[in-house]
Amino acid sequence: MRVPEAQDEPEGASMNTITGAIVLSAAAAAATAAPPVVVSQQAGAERTLSLTVYNVGRALVRDGRRVHLPAGEVSLEFRDIAARVMPETVSVSGEGIAVVEQNYEYDLLSPQTLLAKYLNQDVILVVEEPGEAPGQVVLRRVAGQLLSMENGTVWRIGSDIVMNPQYRNLVFPEVPATLRDRPTLVWLLKSASAGGRWLEATYLTEGITWKADYVLTLDGEGSRAELLGWITVDNESGAEYANATLQLVAGDVHLAPAPRAAFVETMMMKTAAAPVEEESFAEYHLYSVARPTTLKERQKKQISFLEKSGIGVVRRYVVEGSAGLFRSRVGVQRHEVRVEIDLANRAANQLGVPLPAGTLRMYQKDRRGTAQFVGEDAIRHTPVDETITVTMGSAFDLVAERRQTDYRRFDSTSESAFEVSLRNHKETPVVVTVRERVGGDWEMLSNSHPFTKESAFGVSFQVPVEARGSATLKYRVRVR
Numbered sequence: 001m002r003v004p005e006a007q008d009e010p011e012g013a014s015m016n017t018i019t020g021a022i023v024l025s026a027a028a029a030a031a032t033a034a035p036p037v038v039v040s041q042q043a044g045a046e047r048t049l050s051l052t053v054y055n056v057g058r059a060l061v062r063d064g065r066r067v068h069l070p071a072g073e074v075s076l077e078f079r080d081i082a083a084r085v086m087p088e089t090v091s092v093s094g095e096g097i098a099v100v101e102q103n104y105e106y107d108l109l110s111p112q113t114l115l116a117k118y119l120n121q122d123v124i125l126v127v128e129e130p131g132e133a134p135g136q137v138v139l140r141r142v143a144g145q146l147l148s149m150e151n152g153t154v155w156r157i158g159s160d161i162v163m164n165p166q167y168r169n170l171v172f173p174e175v176p177a178t179l180r181d182r183p184t185l186v187w188l189l190k191s192a193s194a195g196g197r198w199l200e201a202t203y204l205t206e207g208i209t210w211k212a213d214y215v216l217t218l219d220g221e222g223s224r225a226e227l228l229g230w231i232t233v234d235n236e237s238g239a240e241y242a243n244a245t246l247q248l249v250a251g252d253v254h255l256a257p258a259p260r261a262a263f264v265e266t267m268m269m270k271t272a273a274a275p276v277e278e279e280s281f282a283e284y285h286l287y288s289v290a291r292p293t294t295l296k297e298r299q300k301k302q303i304s305f306l307e308k309s310g311i312g313v314v315r316r317y318v319v320e321g322s323a324g325l326f327r328s329r330v331g332v333q334r335h336e337v338r339v340e341i342d343l344a345n346r347a348a349n350q351l352g353v354p355l356p357a358g359t360l361r362m363y364q365k366d367r368r369g370t371a372q373f374v375g376e377d378a379i380r381h382t383p384v385d386e387t388i389t390v391t392m393g394s395a396f397d398l399v400a401e402r403r404q405t406d407y408r409r410f411d412s413t414s415e416s417a418f419e420v421s422l423r424n425h426k427e428t429p430v431v432v433t434v435r436e437r438v439g440g441d442w443e444m445l446s447n448s449h450p451f452t453k454e455s456a457f458g459v460s461f462q463v464p465v466e467a468r469g470s471a472t473l474k475y476r477v478r479v480r
Helices: 024-031 111-117
Strands: 014-017 022-024 039-041 047-055 058-067 074-078 091-094 096-103 122-130 137-149 155-157 159-165 170-171 184-191 195-206 208-219 222-237 241-248 276-281 284-289 291-296 299-320 331-337 338-344 358-365 370-377 387-394 400-408 413-423 431-435 444-445 449-453 460-467 470-479
Touching: 039 058, 047 208, 058 074, 091 096, 091 331, 208 299, 208 370, 222 241, 276 299, 291 299, 358 387, 400 431, 413 431, 413 460
Parallel strands: 039 074, 047 241, 208 358, 299 431
Antiparallel strands: 014 022, 047 058, 058 195, 074 184, 091 195, 096 184, 122 137, 122 170, 137 155, 155 159, 208 222, 222 299, 241 284, 241 291, 276 284, 299 338, 331 400, 338 387, 358 370, 370 387, 400 413, 413 470, 431 460, 444 470, 449 460
16 A cells, blocks of 8 residues: 655645545644634614614614624624514625624523423422421432423433422523524624624514504585594514614505514694605605604504695595396395595695505594594505595484386396485485495486496496475486
8 A cells, every 4th residue: 555645734734644635633623613702792882873764664773783793703693683584685794894794693492492401401390399397398409411392301310210200390401602682694704804893784674564543524515624644563572672873665565476463552642843854766765753662572563754734625425336137037125325424635625745555544524523433444645646545434314215117028138227325314415425336338218317437347427405304315226
């Protein structure tokens, strides 16, 4: 066998004469694989936070901190982050650093995880035993080896295998280094020099949502209204954001398809001016809260963003017919008379601001001037110069009844005649809109009131009804 030629060996190494490999001594190997310096960075005074919250259950977090790093390789533990951070979205930037590796550690300390870390290891069990005096209990420490924790626990205590032993508590020698009290981002960095510098971590987190809520207060006659808007931010991300700059994006942000009892703190006070600025942003609208705010973990916070008065409203009474009425014989039908409210989102109507989607709750003042709740409805994202239509409820004093007075069928053609009786028990006259969904190829043969063709399959009638009076709409339709 040929002996390999001599080579220069690193200090602390020896030559394996069989393989020719260079083998490092234990001391040299330890020196070569020396672990990086660990720096644990918790949120402190030198920190800036900004949140951009989207109405799709996510928020963009920018977390800037001043950190002190030694030169060389550093393991930076970035603590106090959101528990529901999306690790794949994390990035970090700062002067004089290069990121070698990034880890998201979420093996959290709990009784179950602590027990699991001590599987096949010795643990002290504190057990209760009767004392010498009657009723006396003595605590004794017993060493045991945890063998299994599937559907209970199995221990080796002395020479015995014991299942689910009774104990007061367990005593562990230490908390394993791999268990964290809360989720932590850990970066392996190369620091060009020692000293303090500013780092900013950016990531998306789930668990933060926002929505808009509106309060529309109608005057006693129901013709003018005040509109208050509230932003409600709900934080269930697993972190607190102290003195954070808060922005909210209104719009439908597209998300890639995927392969909570909260403590509530609200600020439902009327403010002199809405502390929120609005601007167009990309294809959305961005709302920026003018002053920093603290968003606690498991908290709902409400911030005023809109206050308008003197808004003109239009009230409409609607009877909606169901599809299929014109292709068969039907009996007498009773219809609810729906009450709709129109708000023109225009500057001329004392409004004219982009309104994010949300829930609009309606109140109306009674004879004593007290606002009473009269209904609520959802609104969509509404740009300026569009009209919001919401449903208040059903009119108590208006009754609508439909009767089919004739029905004829000729092969693929049918004719239907209807009477819609409207009775008004109010002290004021009203106009009721009767909407019908005809469908097919239709023709209006006769009608007692003028109609409007709203669509290819829809028609509407405006029927005036006197106070304490009644009116009847009559029409005949042919459908092919």
